Amino acid sequence: MDGSPLERVQQSRVLTFGGIALCAIFAWAFSGSIAVSDPAPKGHASQAIPYDPASEEPPEELAEYMSRLQVYTHKLSLSVKAGNDQLAGLYLHESVALLEQIQKVFPEYERIPVAVYIARLALGAYEPLKASLAKAATERAAGELDAGMDIVMQACNACHTASQVPFIRVVRNDFNPFLQSFDPLTSSKP
Numbered sequence: 348m349d350g351s352p353l354e355r356v357q358q359s360r361v362l363t364f365g366g367i368a369l370c371a372i373f374a375w376a377f378s379g380s381i382a383v384s385d386p387a388p389k390g391h392a393s394q395a396i397p398y399d400p401a402s403e404e405p406p407e408e409l410a411e412y413m414s415r416l417q418v419y420t421h422k423l424s425l426s427v428k429a430g431n432d433q434l435a436g437l438y439l440h441e442s443v444a445l446l447e448q449i450q451k452v453f454p455e456y457e458r459i460p461v462a463v464y465i466a467r468l469a470l471g472a473y474e475p476l477k478a479s480l481a482k483a484a485t486e487r488a489a490g491e492l493d494a495g496m497d498i499v500m501q502a503c504n505a506c507h508t509a510s511q512v513p514f515i516r517v518v519r520n521d522f523n524p525f526l527q528s529f530d531p532l533t534s535s536k537p
């Protein structure tokens with residue numbers, strides 16, 4: 348530090364400026380750390396967790412429940428076709444239980460009175476099939492189970508029409524895409 352007086356003045360200015368800049372950086376970092384670690388007031392501990400809208404549950408989708416209902420309905424139809432009363436009874440039960448669950452989850456969905464429509468159009472439609480399944484096979488008229496199954500399918504489409512989605516048309520389909528045999532146990536081959 349033994350330069351000319353002018354050089355010394357210049358050096359001290361550089362040092363002063365550097366010092367101010369360093370202080371500013373510390374002040375900024377320190378204020379930041381205080382803000383982050385600022386303890387939440389007593390009784391509001393949850394406020395310390397930052398709000399993250401992405402972590403909220405997405406709203407339930409009616410279509411996803413319908414997708415499951417479609418699977419049960421297809422399996423019900425395949426069981427009826429295979430003459431498997433036991434399995435048909437199981438899928439009838441599951442279909443009705445799912446429809447009742449849908450009523451609870453979606454009393455209304457996008458202004459569609461889902462619960463009321465299910466009560467008026469769908470639940471009763473399972474009764475003829477249920478009554479036929481309760482009979483012994485020998486007591487049934489020819490085609491009785493199929494007629495009962497058709498009533499169920501008509502109810503699906505009636506509700507789609509009432510709900511302004513008439514373009515969603517369900518039809519019976521005898522193709523079995525499942526990893527499952529629908530044949531009654533008694534007729535299964537060894």
Ligand code: HEC
Binds near residue numbers: 465502
């Ligand atoms: C409340 C009356 C109602 C009843 C009863 C009903 N649906 Fe639906 N369904 C709807 C509505 C409304 C939608 C459209 C949902 C949306 O907009 O996301 C739908 C959508 C669907 C879809 C399209 C979603 C997908 O997975 O591709 C299928 C398939 C379906 N329903 C099958 C059925 C079957 C099978 C039945 C009868 C066992 C049935 N639905 C009974 C109202 C109904």
